C-alpha cells in the first residue's frame with residue numbers, strides 16, 4: 100500500500116464506520132492494526148458518533164496477521180495496548196461486519212468487538228496452528244468464553260475455517276444476514292438498534308463453559324499421531340486449558356508466553372515457508388500472468404482404471420461434468436463400479452453426504468467411444484503406462500476431438516514430446532500428471548513439452564486449480580520432477596537392505612521423521628509389480644541401470660504386496676497391518692551374500708540421510724537442467740506428492756536445516772565409496788562453495 104491509509108473512518112448518521120482497505124485480503128500489515136486503534140480512538144471522542152461498525156473493503160473482513168512479518172524483529176505491543184484490548188475497552192458499541200474471511204487476528208479482532216454479524220458465505224477461524232503457532236490476539240481466551248471450551252478447543256487445534264452459518268449456531272456470530280443483504284447498511288441498522296444497550300457485551304467478562312475437564316487429555320491423545328514432532332497443537336491445548344483456569348488477563352499472558360516460544364520455531368518457519376511456496380508455485384516466470392486461458396466447462400478421460408477413475412472423480416468433485424471411456428464396456432463398467440465404491444466409502448465414513456455422492460456421480464458419464472467425447476473441451480489420457488499403448492490413443496484423440504480441445508496425458512514418466520508428435524496439434528498437448536489416489540492427492544504436475552503453447556500450459560495450470568489441485572510445472576525429463584527426484588530415494592532404500600538394513604528399520608525411521616507410512620509399506624500398498632515393470636523398461640533402455648535384485652526377487656515370487664497378502668511384509672487376511680516377514684529377511688541375506696556385500700548396521704540418522712540426500716542431489720540436477728522453476732516448486736511436489744511432513748517445509752527446506760556444506764561433504768564421501776550414483780551435482784557443489792542455501796538456489800532457464 101503506497102501512501103493511502105489502509106484504515107479510514109467516516110460517519111454515517113450516528114454511526115462511525117471504520118473500513119480496513121489493505122488488499123488482497125486485509126491482512127494486518129504495517130499500519131493496519133495501528134490504523135484501527137487510531138480511528139477507534141477518534142470515534143470514541145467524537146460526540147456525533149454513538150456506535151461503530153468495523154468492516155473490510157474488497158473481498159474480505161481481515162485475514163489475520165501479516166504472516167510475512169513473522170520471524171522478523173517486528174514490534175510487539177505490550178498486553179493491554181493492542182488493538183484487541185482497545186476494541187474491547189471502547190466506550191461505544193463496536194460491531195464487526197464480516198464477509199469473506201475473518202481468520203486469525205481478524206477473528207480475534209471480531210471477538211474483541213461487542214457484536215459480530217456476517218453474510219452466510221463468510222468463513223471464520225483461528226488457523227494459526229497450521230503455520231506452527233497459536234492465536235496470539237486473545238483468541239484462545241475469548242473463544243472459549245464465547246462458545247465453550249470444547250468447541251473452542253476443536254476450532255483452535257484443527258485451525259479449520261468455520262462457515263458463518265455454523266459460527267452462528269456456535270455463538271460466534273450474533274446476526275446472520277441474507278446473502279443478498281447490503282452488509283454495511285445492515286450493520287449500521289443493527290448498530291442503531293443496540294446503540295443504548297448497556298453494559299456492553301464484552302466477551303472477556305464471560306466465564307468459560309467447561310463441560311468436561313477430560314477434553315484436554317482426550318485431545319492430546321487424539322492428535323498424538325498427527326501432531327508428532329510438533330509443538331503448536333499442544334500449545335493450543337495448553338492455552339485453552341489456561342482459559343478455563345485463569346482470569347482473562349493472566350490467560351492472555353499465558354497465551355503470549357506460548358506464542359513467543361513458537362513464533363520463530365523451526366516448525367513455524369517451515370509451515371510459513373510451505374504456505375508461501377504453495378502460492379508461488381502458480382507463478383510461471385517465463386509465461387506472462389495475462390496469458391489467455393482456454394475456456395473449459397467439461398472434461399473427458401480415456402481409461403477407466405484406478406487413475407482414470409480418480410481423475411474423473413476430481414472433476415466431478417468440483418462441479419465439472421466429465422465423460423469417461425475405456426477399451427471395452429466391461430472395463431468401463433469396472434471403472435464406474437470402482438468410482439461408485441469410492442464414493443460409497445466416503446459416505447460411510449461421513450465425509451460425504453448421500454446427496455453429494457449422487458450429484459457427483461451424475462456428473463460422471465460413461466460413454467461408448469471416442470466419438471462420444473469429441474465435443475469435450477479437454478481430454479486426459481490415462482491408459483496403460485506404455486508408449487505403444489498411449490501413442491495410438493493420441494493419434495485417435497487428434498482425429499476426433501473438436502478443434503481447440505486440449506489433449507493431456509496422465510503419464511508419470513513417458514516422453515510428452517513423442518505423444519504431442521502423434522498429433523497435428525502438438526501445441527495443444529501437455530502432461531497433467533496426477534498422483535494416486537488422483538481424487539485425493541493435491542499435486543498436479545503440469546509437464547511441458549517443447550511443443551506446448553503458453554496458452555495450453557496456462558490452461559493446464561488453471562485446470563488443476565479449478566479441481567482443487569496444486570499445479571506445479573515440470574520439464575519433460577524421465578520421471579519429470581517429482582518422480583525423478585524421488586527415484587534415487589527408491590533405489591537407496593533397497594540398496595540399504597543389501598548392506599544389512601531391514602525394511603522395518605527404514606520404515607520406522609521415515610515414520611518417526613513424519614511420513615504417514617514407511618516407503619516399504621507404501622510399496623506394498625501400491626503394488627510391487629508396478630515398480631518391477633518400470634525397472635525392466637529402464638534396464639532395457641540403460642545398461643548402467645542399477646538393478647534391484649531383492650525387489651525383483653519378491654515380485655518374481657508373486658509377492659506383489661497387500662494385494663497378494665505378502666510383499667516386503669506379510670499381511671493377515673482382511674488386515675492391512677504390515678508384519679515383518681522372516682522370509683524376506685532370509686531373501687535379503689541370500690541376495691546380499693550372493694552379491695558379496697559386507698553386512699553392517701545403520702543408525703537411524705544414516706538411513707534418513709542416505710534416502711533424502713540422494714533425492715536432494717537429484718533435485719539439484721533437475722534445477723541445473725532447468726526442468727523446474729524453483730527449489731520451492733520441488734518442495735511443493737514433495738509435500739503434496741509424497742506426504743513429506745509439512746512441518747519440515749519440504750525436501751530442500753529440510754536439507755537447509757542440515758546445511759549445504761554438510762550435505763555436499765557427505766555426498767562427496769558416498770561418491771568415493773559407492774561411485775557415480777553419488778556423484779555430487781554441479782549445482783550442489785557450487786552452492787556448497789558459495790555458501791548459498793538450497794532455498795536460494797537459482798534454476799537454469801526453463802528447458803521444456
Ligand code: T1G
Nearest residue numbers: 124126162163164165166167202203204226234235236378
Ligand atoms: N499474511 C500475508 N499474506 C497473506 C495472508 C496473511 N495472513 N493471507 C493471504 N496472504 C496473501 C497470499 O500470500 C497471497 O499473496 C494473497 O494474499 C492471496 O492469498 C495474531 C498471529 C485468506 C483463505 O493464516 O488462509 O493472525 O500470492 O492466494 O486462496 O493470532 O490466503 O497474491 O502474493 O491464499 O483466496 C492467520 C492465511 C495469520 C490466513 C484467502 N491467518 N491466508 O485464500 O487467496 S496468523 C491465516 C489464507 C495470525 C494472530 C495470528 C488465505 C485466505 P500473493 P491466497 P485465497
